[in-house]
Amino acid sequence: MRFKSAVVGGYQVLAVSGVNTVSFAIDSAKANTQGLLGFAVEREDPLENERYYLRGFKVFPSVIPNPDENTEVSTFDHPVQSFVWDDFTGKPGRTYHYHFHPLKGAPKKLDRKATPIKITVRMEPQLKASEEHDIFFNRGVASSQAYARRFANKRPDDPTLSPTQQLEALQWLSRELDEAMLKFIQQAKAGDTLLGCFYEFRYLPVLEALKAALDRGVLVKLIVDGKVNEFTDKDGFHESFPREENLRMIKAAKIPLKNVVLLREARANDIQHNKFMVLLKGATARPAAVWTGSTNLSVGGIHGQTNVGHWVRSPALAAQFRDYWILLSGDPGGLKADARSDVLKKNKQFKVDVEALLTAPVDWHNIPPGITPVFSPRSGAEVLEMYAAMLDGAQDLSCVTLAFGINKLFKEQLKDNTPQSHLSFLLLEKQDKPDEKSKLPFIRINASNNVYQAWGSFLREPLHRWAKETSAGGLQLNTHVSFIHSKFMLMDPLGADPIVATGSANFSEASTNDNDENMLLIRGSRRVADIYFTEFNRLFNHYYFRSVVEATAQARKAGVPPPKDGSLELTEDDSWLQKYAPGKLRFKRVQIFVKMKGA
Numbered sequence: 001m002r003f004k005s006a007v008v009g010g011y012q013v014l015a016v017s018g019v020n021t022v023s024f025a026i027d028s029a030k031a032n033t034q035g036l037l038g039f040a041v042e043r044e045d046p047l048e049n050e051r052y053y054l055r056g057f058k059v060f061p062s063v064i065p066n067p068d069e070n071t072e073v074s075t076f077d078h079p080v081q082s083f084v085w086d087d088f089t090g091k092p093g094r095t096y097h098y099h100f101h102p103l104k105g106a107p108k109k110l111d112r113k114a115t116p117i118k119i120t121v122r123m124e125p126q127l128k129a130s131e132e133h134d135i136f137f138n139r140g141v142a143s144s145q146a147y148a149r150r151f152a153n154k155r156p157d158d159p160t161l162s163p164t165q166q167l168e169a170l171q172w173l174s175r176e177l178d179e180a181m182l183k184f185i186q187q188a189k190a191g192d193t194l195l196g197c198f199y200e201f202r203y204l205p206v207l208e209a210l211k212a213a214l215d216r217g218v219l220v221k222l223i224v225d226g227k228v229n230e231f232t233d234k235d236g237f238h239e240s241f242p243r244e245e246n247l248r249m250i251k252a253a254k255i256p257l258k259n260v261v262l263l264r265e266a267r268a269n270d271i272q273h274n275k276f277m278v279l280l281k282g283a284t285a286r287p288a289a290v291w292t293g294s295t296n297l298s299v300g301g302i303h304g305q306t307n308v309g310h311w312v313r314s315p316a317l318a319a320q321f322r323d324y325w326i327l328l329s330g331d332p333g334g335l336k337a338d339a340r341s342d343v344l345k346k347n348k349q350f351k352v353d354v355e356a357l358l359t360a361p362v363d364w365h366n367i368p369p370g371i372t373p374v375f376s377p378r379s380g381a382e383v384l385e386m387y388a389a390m391l392d393g394a395q396d397l398s399c400v401t402l403a404f405g406i407n408k409l410f411k412e413q414l415k416d417n418t419p420q421s422h423l424s425f426l427l428l429e430k431q432d433k434p435d436e437k438s439k440l441p442f443i444r445i446n447a448s449n450n451v452y453q454a455w456g457s458f459l460r461e462p463l464h465r466w467a468k469e470t471s472a473g474g475l476q477l478n479t480h481v482s483f484i485h486s487k488f489m490l491m492d493p494l495g496a497d498p499i500v501a502t503g504s505a506n507f508s509e510a511s512t513n514d515n516d517e518n519m520l521l522i523r524g525s526r527r528v529a530d531i532y533f534t535e536f537n538r539l540f541n542h543y544y545f546r547s548v549v550e551a552t553a554q555a556r557k558a559g560v561p562p563p564k565d566g567s568l569e570l571t572e573d574d575s576w577l578q579k580y581a582p583g584k585l586r587f588k589r590v591q592i593f594v595k596m597k598g599a
């Protein structure tokens with residue numbers, strides 16, 4: 001939801017709420033900001049009869065000259081020196097009153113005379129049957145100060161943690177993601193049908209929930225990646241993945257293979273990358289709802305890397321996913337035993353059959369209002385080209401998460417942008433750097449193209465008052481993708497006509513042309529856009545600071561000037577305002593809120 005305060009003292013606060021996160025901007029165009037030291041932020045919760053100042057992380061060095069990792073401060077004394085700020089501690093459906101207090105004076109003698117700016121914010125509800133969409137993000141930030149402080153960077157199954165602490169660590173990492181998945185399954189009653197389609201199928205609580213559904217009379221049918229892709233190299237024998245782990249977990253959950261599990265074995269060089277469930281109601285198998293998103297059924301998928309689950313209550317969408325599931329249930333495509341000509345023929349026919357399910361848009365202008373699914377594999381690059389055009393065609397703002405690098409089509413679209421173009425934010429698994437093995441010229445996109453990047457990184461050593469962190473890889477939750485696994489794109493999320501693309505497909509050729517994948521194109525839903533926007537902000541801001549720290553260390557090692565965007569302390573005068581001069585990134589971010597529609 002979107003909100004604007006009254007103008008007080010020349011300031012106006014603007015806010016966008018998701019389920020757990022609120023993103024704020026403060027428009028100071030009409031205010032006298034000379035001498036401004038920042039804002040003390042007070043939150044009032046009428047339901048719990050609480051009113052308190054929110055915590056901050058940076059301190060005035062003259063007040064606390066030697067902060068350490070145990071130092072905790074309030075914005076009452078150490079204000080927020082920013083016109084863009086987020087609160088990550090909201091509760092679903094809750095109403096809050098925020099009071100932004102402009103502070104002047106000196107760090108040891110703050111002037112609190114200015115009238116605070118009040119804004120009332122309502123959080124988006126969650127698990128509300130009357131809503132078409134429910135969206136669930138895990139935290140995706142195992143590499144964080146909160147985890148380091150609360151759980152000492154220990155694995156959730158570390159024996160030195162008590163059983164209560166182990167459970168708390170898992171719940172903190174997953175937030176409501178796993179619970180939502182279980183509730184989707186638990187809603188199925190005797191006589192209903194659950195169709196599932198999974199790549200990694202090895203998270204025991206979900207498998208046990210599906211077994212319980214079978215036991216209570218639900219018809220459960222599961223397509224699971226079972227491709228034989230074992231190999232031997234210098235490191236020894238590597239069993240088929242995820243086939244063997246999936247089979248072991250199916251056995252552990254006592255799910256019968258016969259008449260329940262269909263192993264997807266054709267097209268062994270590609271993957272069955274879907275992660276969706278379809279609910280069909282009653283004896284007539286009436287389509288009712290879909291669960292989809294980026295979350296693999298694994299401990300790392302739910303508790304480690306960034307992921308999202310998307311619950312859609314739409315009979316029309318459920319019918320489309322049912323039809324896709326039926327196609328996949330025949331294990332279409334070529335087999336290893338087939339002659340090459342037969343493999344090519346079967347694979348081509350499979351793509352034809354996928355495309356025949358529904359017509360996918362290839363021009364974002366033609367995406368209709370509502371929900372449009374896109375199923376893969378399919379021929380050609382038109383859909384991927386459309387995603388690139390969406391990223392580049394936004395009027396004010398585009399955002400995307402990229403687990404496996406920036407596709408060349410995206411770079412080709414963005415490379416001619418200027419600082420006056422729309423803002424683009426890219427959240428990457430790894431820093432975008434030249435590949436020494438590649439013969440293609442490296443296309444560098446950065447702030448000169450109005451493109452800003454953050455990537456998966458963590459504080460490898462203590463820094464100022466920040467403690468050393470770990471990562472999802474360090475916790476042994478993930479192997480290949482430790483940070484950014486979600487796959488979603490936002491096109492003008494705060495505009496009047498936002499578009500969200502979300503699902504299982506990475507924005508790549510393989511995801512479009514080779515793998516079994518699904519994406520949802522959601523147009524015109526401000527609820528969906530607001531939830532994804534606030535969670536993107538949470539993740540981008542978290543990793544942006546760490547990316548700057550990492551880039552600074554790299555620059556120093558290479559003997560080049562480091563990035564300038566990495567302050568660790570509050571400034572003791574109003575010099576921080578220079579970061580909000582017209583043309584600067586922070587100024588541009590404020591303007592996105594100023595121009596938002598629907599508040």
